[in-house]
Amino acid sequence: MAGKTIIVLVGPSGSGKTSIGEVLSKHGIHRLTTTTTRKPRPGEIEGIDYYFRDFDEMKIEYFIEQTVYNNNRYGLTKAEVKNKLEKYDYVHVSLDRNGAKAIKKAFPKEVFIVFVQISEEEMVRRMKLRGDSQEEIDERITFSQRTNELVPPPYTDLIVENIEINTVAQDIIEHVTKNTFSH
Numbered sequence: 041m042a043g044k045t046i047i048v049l050v051g052p053s054g055s056g057k058t059s060i061g062e063v064l065s066k067h068g069i070h071r072l073t074t075t076t077t078r079k080p081r082p083g084e085i086e087g088i089d090y091y092f093r094d095f096d097e098m099k100i101e102y103f104i105e106q107t108v109y110n111n112n113r114y115g116l117t118k119a120e121v122k123n124k125l126e127k128y129d130y131v132h133v134s135l136d137r138n139g140a141k142a143i144k145k146a147f148p149k150e151v152f153i154v155f156v157q158i159s160e161e162e163m164v165r166r167m168k169l170r171g172d173s174q175e176e177i178d179e180r181i182t183f184s185q186r187t188n189e190l191v192p193p194p195y196t197d198l199i200v201e202n203i204e205i206n207t208v209a210q211d212i213i214e215h216v217t218k219n220t221f222s223h
């Protein structure tokens with residue numbers, strides 16, 4: 041897969057990975073859609089935000105990696121990566137730490153890991169802004185503390201602070217372009 045780059049956005053819930061991804065998409069960097077058993081949030085669209093499946097349906101697909109996050113299963117299919125990388129040189133995807141580690145192992149040359157940094161206070165504020173319930177916010181904070189989600193993983197290529205989304209996206213694009221040329 042020479043010349044291909046998979047930008048992987050990692051960071052705590054509410055840090056802004058999805059929002060940053062939307063800006064990357066506007067710059068022509070297409071998104072790898074992952075599969076989940078989580079129920080759609082208001083406004084989320086099948087095939088765009090996720091492939092929404094139940095647990096049994098997820099058993100019959102071939103996944104590069106899978107994780108359980110807050111009692112829901114999430115995964116990235118081999119078919120999704122193959123289809124998008126056949127068409128595009130740059131793609132992006134938001135994964136949790138387990139997923140980032142797994143995809144880096146599967147595609148060590150292609151994967152560029154971006155950690156989106158945020159404080160716990162801001163995390164709560166943004167989840168509220170998104171309309172998450174207090175129960176969901178509590179679960180996600182507990183999860184983030186238990187899994188060290190607020191700390192960059194050791195295999196991180198770039199750390200960004202999500203203060204202004206467009207600036208962050210631009211920063212990522214510049215680094216990724218440089219990284220591609222230095223491969």
Ligand SMILES: Nc1ncnc2c1ncn2[C@@H]1O[C@H](COP(=O)(O)OP(=O)(O)OP(=O)(O)O)[C@@H](O)[C@H]1O
Nearest residue numbers: 053054055056057058059166169170202203204205
């Ligand atoms: N730079 C920013 N300034 C202000 N609000 C922001 C910023 N970035 C994202 N947000 C808002 O914060 C909320 C959470 O963002 P988003 O859903 O993108 O986070 P996420 O990291 O994808 O979360 P999750 O991992 O739970 O899916 C959204 O309401 C979004 O509009």
Ligand SMILES: Nc1nc2c(ncn2[C@@H]2O[C@H](COP(=O)(O)O)[C@@H](O)[C@H]2O)c(=O)[nH]1
Nearest residue numbers: 074075107109114115116134135136138139
């Ligand atoms: N390892 C994986 N993590 C994934 C995948 N798809 C999404 N995610 C991450 O899960 C959490 C929760 O997402 P949410 O949409 O329910 O808020 C978040 O960190 C996502 O980035 C996947 O296929 N594999």
